[in-house]
Amino acid sequence: MIPKLKFLVPFSFLCAAPVFAETERQLDAHNHGEAMLNIVMDGKLMELTFISPSANLIGFEHKPKNQEQQAKVDSAKEMLADYTKLFGLPSQAACKPIKSAVHWTFDEGSGHEEHDEHEEHGDHDEHEEHDEHEGAVHSELEAEWRLACEKVDALNSIEVQLFKHFPALEKLHVEAIFADSPLAATLTSDDNLIKRPK
Numbered sequence: 001m002i003p004k005l006k007f008l009v010p011f012s013f014l015c016a017a018p019v020f021a022e023t024e025r026q027l028d029a030h031n032h033g034e035a036m037l038n039i040v041m042d043g044k045l046m047e048l049t050f051i052s053p054s055a056n057l058i059g060f061e062h063k064p065k066n067q068e069q070q071a072k073v074d075s076a077k078e079m080l081a082d083y084t085k086l087f088g089l090p091s092q093a094a095c096k097p098i099k100s101a102v103h104w105t106f107d108e109g110s111g112h113e114e115h116d117e118h119e120e121h122g123d124h125d126e127h128e129e130h131d132e133h134e135g136a137v138h139s140e141l142e143a144e145w146r147l148a149c150e151k152v153d154a155l156n157s158i159e160v161q162l163f164k165h166f167p168a169l170e171k172l173h174v175e176a177i178f179a180d181s182p183l184a185a186t187l188t189s190d191d192n193l194i195k196r197p198k
């Protein structure tokens with residue numbers, strides 16, 4: 001179980017990090033079945049950030065419209081709050097949770113919906129992209145976990161269990177920075193181990 005938050009760490013800490021900006025850019029693609037996981041190790045601290053289209057986790061992307069859908073959101077949130085169910089870390093690393101947070105953006109159009117009707121269609125290349133999603137609602141979930149690990153050297157792999165709990169997730173794009181070693185990998189349910197670079 002995650003202990004109750006004893007103190008609140010401002011999110012600006014994460015938002016200001018360049019890694020976070022990278023994540024946002026990449027997720028603009030918003031491909032259902034795919035998600036991003038960023039891992040940053042800094043000393044004994046490890047931060048994991050998971051960003052996924054909601055469809056991968058609850059099967060829809062609109063705001064919950066009934067109790068059944070709300071229950072799906074609630075149980076997914078509950079699942080995501082406990083990193084021990086999602087990530088298998090070597091016990092020798094002795095990692096302890098410091099905080100976790102789950103944000104759900106049921107983003108219905110982001111203010112783009114009106115200008116198609118009122119502007120002439122001409123040289124506006126920018127319209128092409130969202131015409132294809134006309135009427136569709138997309139939303140994403142972002143979960144963050146911050147851990148402190150006593151024996152960072154023992155942290156040589158992370159087994160990702162997200163696929164087991166969220167079968168609609170097919171590909172997880174991982175970007176990790178372990179001390180000075182960057183790692184980029186795409187995981188699947190058959191290949192779900194993040195191996196720390198030697």
Ligand SMILES: [Zn+2]
Binds near residue numbers: 032055
């Ligand atoms: Zn979507």
